[in-house]
Amino acid sequence: MAHAATHDHHDDHHGAPKNFFTRWCMSTNHKDIGTLYLVFSLTMLFIGGSFAMVIRAELFKPGMQLVQPYFFNEMTTMHALVMIFGAIMPAFVGLGNWMIPLMIGAPDMALPRMNNLSFWILPFAFTLLLSTLFLPGGGPAGGWTMYPPLSLQGDSVAYVVFAVHLMGISSIMGAINIIATILNMRAPGMDLLKMPVFVWSWLITAFLLIAVMPVLAGAVTMLLTDKYFGTSFFNAAGGGDPVLFQHIFWFFGHPEVYIMILPAFGIISEIIPTFARKPIFGYKAMVFAIASIAFLSFIVWAHHMFAVGLPLGAEIFFMYATMLIAVPTGIKVFNWVSTMWGGSMTFETPMLFAIAFVILFTIGGFSGLMLALVPADFQYHDTYFVVAHFHYVLVTGALFAIIAASYYWLPKWTGRMYSETWGKIHFWNSVIWVNVLFFPQHFLGLAGMPRRIPDYNVAFANFNMISSIGGFLFGASQLIFLGVIVHAVWFSKKKATDRVWEGAKGLEWTVPSPAPFHTFDVPPVIHDEDLAHGHVDH
Amino acid sequence: MGQQQDIYFVPSKSYWPFVAAIVMFVTVFGAAHWLNAEPGEAGFGESLLGIGVLGILFMFFGWFRSVIRESLAGSYNSQVDRSFRMGMMWFIFSEVMFFGAFFGALFYARMYAVPWLGGEGHGVLTHQFLWSDYSAAWGASGGGGPGHVGGHFETVVPWGLPLLNTLILLSSSVTVTIAHHALKAGHRGKVLAFLGFTVLLGATFLYCQAHEYIEAYRELNLTLQSGVYGSTFFMLTGFHGMHVTLGTIMLAVIWLRVLRGHFNKEHHFGFEAVAWYWHFVDVVWLGLFMFVYIL
Ligand code: HEM
Ligand SMILES: [Cu+2]
Numbered sequence A: 001m002a003h004a005a006t007h008d009h010h011d012d013h014h015g016a017p018k019n020f021f022t023r024w025c026m027s028t029n030h031k032d033i034g035t036l037y038l039v040f041s042l043t044m045l046f047i048g049g050s051f052a053m054v055i056r057a058e059l060f061k062p063g064m065q066l067v068q069p070y071f072f073n074e075m076t077t078m079h080a081l082v083m084i085f086g087a088i089m090p091a092f093v094g095l096g097n098w099m100i101p102l103m104i105g106a107p108d109m110a111l112p113r114m115n116n117l118s119f120w121i122l123p124f125a126f127t128l129l130l131s132t133l134f135l136p137g138g139g140p141a142g143g144w145t146m147y148p149p150l151s152l153q154g155d156s157v158a159y160v161v162f163a164v165h166l167m168g169i170s171s172i173m174g175a176i177n178i179i180a181t182i183l184n185m186r187a188p189g190m191d192l193l194k195m196p197v198f199v200w201s202w203l204i205t206a207f208l209l210i211a212v213m214p215v216l217a218g219a220v221t222m223l224l225t226d227k228y229f230g231t232s233f234f235n236a237a238g239g240g241d242p243v244l245f246q247h248i249f250w251f252f253g254h255p256e257v258y259i260m261i262l263p264a265f266g267i268i269s270e271i272i273p274t275f276a277r278k279p280i281f282g283y284k285a286m287v288f289a290i291a292s293i294a295f296l297s298f299i300v301w302a303h304h305m306f307a308v309g310l311p312l313g314a315e316i317f318f319m320y321a322t323m324l325i326a327v328p329t330g331i332k333v334f335n336w337v338s339t340m341w342g343g344s345m346t347f348e349t350p351m352l353f354a355i356a357f358v359i360l361f362t363i364g365g366f367s368g369l370m371l372a373l374v375p376a377d378f379q380y381h382d383t384y385f386v387v388a389h390f391h392y393v394l395v396t397g398a399l400f401a402i403i404a405a406s407y408y409w410l411p412k413w414t415g416r417m418y419s420e421t422w423g424k425i426h427f428w429n430s431v432i433w434v435n436v437l438f439f440p441q442h443f444l445g446l447a448g449m450p451r452r453i454p455d456y457n458v459a460f461a462n463f464n465m466i467s468s469i470g471g472f473l474f475g476a477s478q479l480i481f482l483g484v485i486v487h488a489v490w491f492s493k494k495k496a497t498d499r500v501w502e503g504a505k506g507l508e509w510t511v512p513s514p515a516p517f518h519t520f521d522v523p524p525v526i527h528d529e530d531l532a533h534g535h536v537d538h
Numbered sequence B: 001m002g003q004q005q006d007i008y009f010v011p012s013k014s015y016w017p018f019v020a021a022i023v024m025f026v027t028v029f030g031a032a033h034w035l036n037a038e039p040g041e042a043g044f045g046e047s048l049l050g051i052g053v054l055g056i057l058f059m060f061f062g063w064f065r066s067v068i069r070e071s072l073a074g075s076y077n078s079q080v081d082r083s084f085r086m087g088m089m090w091f092i093f094s095e096v097m098f099f100g101a102f103f104g105a106l107f108y109a110r111m112y113a114v115p116w117l118g119g120e121g122h123g124v125l126t127h128q129f130l131w132s133d134y135s136a137a138w139g140a141s142g143g144g145g146p147g148h149v150g151g152h153f154e155t156v157v158p159w160g161l162p163l164l165n166t167l168i169l170l171s172s173s174v175t176v177t178i179a180h181h182a183l184k185a186g187h188r189g190k191v192l193a194f195l196g197f198t199v200l201l202g203a204t205f206l207y208c209q210a211h212e213y214i215e216a217y218r219e220l221n222l223t224l225q226s227g228v229y230g231s232t233f234f235m236l237t238g239f240h241g242m243h244v245t246l247g248t249i250m251l252a253v254i255w256l257r258v259l260r261g262h263f264n265k266e267h268h269f270g271f272e273a274v275a276w277y278w279h280f281v282d283v284v285w286l287g288l289f290m291f292v293y294i295l
Helices: A020-025 A030-058 A069-104 A112-134 A157-184 A197-228 A242-259 A262-276 A283-299 A312-324 A326-340 A349-372 A374-380 A384-414 A420-446 A458-491 B016-036 B044-072 B078-117 B125-130 B161-185 B188-220 B227-259 B269-294
Strands: none
Touching: A020 A030, A030 A069, A030 A112, A030 A384, A030 A458, A069 A112, A069 A157, A069 A197, A069 A262, A069 A384, A112 A157, A112 B016, A157 A197, A157 B016, A157 B078, A197 A242, A197 A262, A197 A283, A197 B078, A197 B227, A242 A262, A242 A283, A242 A384, A242 B078, A262 A283, A262 A326, A262 A349, A262 A384, A283 A312, A283 A326, A312 A326, A312 A349, A312 A374, A326 A349, A349 A374, A349 A384, A349 A420, A384 A420, A384 A458, A420 A458, B016 B044, B078 B125, B078 B227, B078 B269, B161 B188, B161 B227, B161 B269, B188 B227, B227 B269
């Protein structure tokens, strides 16, 4: 064992507190707070998912089926906000909370009380956001991108803006905590360029978060004052410009989509080496690729605005800058494949999701490249092609990585193995239905079906029905996921070993399963196999 | 990584974060209610907002009290200190980005939006169809936009109060630095004097700023509603003023803590964090003086 098991310096607790409220609401423990984040995220996944079911049910057939148009628009808006800020981002923060201290040999996060605040803001923020659905005038219905003047209609603006402020504060504090933890809490020997790629990906993501969440806060603040205090930021009569909002929003928005994918890159870079039983191919290239993607993400935002009427020079600059991102992204895909090349692979559920990630995320990357071409985007913009693109990168990308991570680390968290059979059933259902759900949307978009509408031309009927069927079954498949988790946490009889996976390397596998309440109170002695790259300096 | 003789302090359970989340929620819920209140039904939102703000003050007081206790008890070693320093640095960076959004709006409005509305560029139809008589200009002659939103206004002359405020803030940065050096040299009297002086300078700045606002509203007809000029002017200077207010309060708290002997030559992160914050506020002001007032 690589760590000394002394926890006696703590003033009042050795294990988890018995009292429910004390344990979960007053926590300063990175594992408990990580669990809170993950449970919250799963809850939001199902809430956001149910909104998606409404959307797909309405689009099952042409004509108005179930809901009013305004309610439909509320659903598309809320689905996106809940999934982005409630499901995907908190899931990554939860994984970071649980795993980063374990991976770098730290006793906890650097600022444990702030960690708890970062989490507890979220349930309140989403209560605020979701409560707008019950307002007399209804909730926000102008899309998650909140473009004015459309988004300024209705009474929900203030609630939405403040909810976004709260989420932003939570994200910024979480990111500060992660940076301080990684830069300041590594065990001796865990040098920066020897850390797991997941830790690297979070370090860079945290930087992105601190850089752009305040910009979003500024943008929505301007919405608020335009609506309630008579400012003219986005009002042409007063010398402002609605397009200004789009610039500020996407200066946040594009880095934001990388915030949702970089930690996923990190997760995949942990899982593939474990099940290919080979170290990651091109460790440094992986790290530098993440860093350059993060850098480039600041200079491509206007690819979301090609059709708004930008000056020609801007269109060309943003087109080439966007296509540049394909280079580091390609490096990553190449290195994942090379890691598997010649490895002695096994296909447990986390690995299946990781392989599906590599293939399907790449499809999403390719459709992104198509959208990056200005003349092509004039055609594709605001169609279902865009919807298909971002669901390939976000569902089969970000979400699949989160699911893969959950299977991968669940035994370490709970001390019990999940059911491999049901995990595989979950995988095959997910991977088949997600493609039935989203692949036809490419065709719909190319044929010209606009996004965010409750009704459509009968010419689009067939693909929409296929897509809806895929959607219902993909949604239902996630109930299997829920079942597997519930089983693994409370019912599974199969104990997990400390290392869990034969090929797993890294510090997190040197602690017992389940990981004790306190780990690495004393910095561990690091061995070569605990490092992602290089050797321990003697 | 450096050698760690002692152990990183992981605080035990605390209810302050949970309280903080609740009072933040109460505050924004109250504010949102208040913003949407019909004229007849005023009251509920404001009350909630008030309760929330008081709650936030109470929470800060309680949370920081426990932190100060731990600090005085010697719980924080140099590694914990480094975490705090990183936390403050990155927090200030996030603030820089927040102001960046508003500066970005200012530059965009001046360099693109207003000229385009005045007909500059190719195929700009808004000018042609809606406001063909609008000739683009910034400030009094065109900053209200083609619709003259907010009516005619005058701009604040930079060489009066704003210049004075610049000098005040710059000298306050000097005084807080002198106080810092005095703290490191262990001269408590000098620390109290110069820190106290800094607080006074901050308060004077705020007084002048309030005066300027009143004059702008009463005499110049320059208001938050004065088109995009008024929007950027008041949002930038207003958020800056809020930061000066916060900074002044923090300096005053630090002054009290110096009086109580909370800091010594080596251990005074609280002091330094506030000093950093004060310098940041100062730098933002220089940007404002340059781009909002002078140019
Ligand atoms: C290979 C890299 C990528 C390229 C070249 C790319 C390009 C683009 C372009 C040009 C658009 C705008 C399409 C339009 O509205 O007309 C777009 C939209 C979008 N992309 Fe990507 N993308 C890439 C990767 C990603 C990733 C990794 C994510 C997230 C994980 C992502 C998420 C999104 C989202 C959410 C939208 C739609 C935003 C909206 O309008 O609601 N993209 N992408
Ligand atoms: Cu983008």
